[in-house]
Amino acid sequence: MTGPTASAALGAVTTVVFDVGETLVRDDRYWGSWADWLGVPRHTLSALVGAVVAQGRDNQEALRLARPGIDVAAERARREAAGRGEHLDESDLYEDVRPALxxxxxxxxxxxxxxxxxxxxxxxxxxxxxxxxxxSTSEEWGCAKPEAAFFARVLETTGSAPAATLYVGDHPARDVGPASDAGLRTCHLVRGPWGHLWAGWDDPPPDLRVTGLRELAKVLTEGR
Incomplete structure (x- = not known):
């Protein structure tokens, strides 16, 4: 839903909360660096990530398929110790992030x-x-989507009422569904693999569906 109807329906929204992966940042570097560390082709790991997520499994299961028996937390610590840990910089941001926010x-x-x-x-x-x-991140909070506790922490952090809070994410089952269950308004962002895979998701339907963050900002700011 976009345009004047969506703008009117979201008129009570005062707070916008954004997911991170494939909403604000590309995941290319993250999974590419894991593939390099494990010594598997990048395409192989990327395909495994797509397969496990499409099956409704956690994306970390792709690492366990690529290297059976892996202790992901211990392996992450080894990467950090070797100076090949997680990295994010401006080049990882989608180009519409700063202007839209x-x-x-x-x-x-x-x-x-x-x-x-x-x-x-x-x-x-x-x-x-x-x-x-x-x-804020799930590891810092000790709870992760789609757990209800995650969205309770969202509301605790923002200090906003559920109906006044819009959660924006690319994954229907981890973003739209559980945020809606918690009483938040929802926006499905159709970008990245999951956004495109479930572009027609309608269970539950998001309050808004957009293909970019500039579009989101335009809809929310109309008439303000």
Whole structure:
């Protein structure tokens, strides 16, 4: 849903919360670096990630398929110790992120970031000084989407009412569905593999569906 109807339906929204992977940042570097570390072709690991997510499994299962028996947390620590740990910089951001988030803040919306990421990713994102009040990750909170506890922490962090809070993400089953169950308004972003795979998802239907963050900012700021 886009245009005037969506704008009217979301008129009570005062707070916008963004997912991270394939919403604000591309996941190319993350999975490519894991493939290089494990010594498997990047295409192989990428295909495995797509397969497990399409099956409704956690994307970390792709690492366990590529290397059976792997202890992901221990392997992540070894990568960090070897100087090949997780990295994020400006080149990982989608080009519409800064202008869209800034436009929303300028229009009076509270902007927050909360996704299923590591604590290190949270620190890296905060160092990038995005136009957002807070940046939080599942590892820092000790709970992850699609758990109800994650969205309870979203509301605790933003201090906003569920009906006044819009959660924006690319994954229907981990973003739209559980956010809606928690009473939040929802926006499905059709980009990245999951956004395109489930572009027609309608169970439950999102309050808004967009193909980019500039479009989102335009819809929300109309008439303000």
């Amino acid at each position: 800034a436009a929303l803040r300028d229009a009076g919306f509270a902007v927050h970031v909360a996704g299923n990421q590591t604590a290190r990713a949270g620190a890296l994102l905060r160092a990038m000084e995005l136009p957002a009040e807070t940046v």
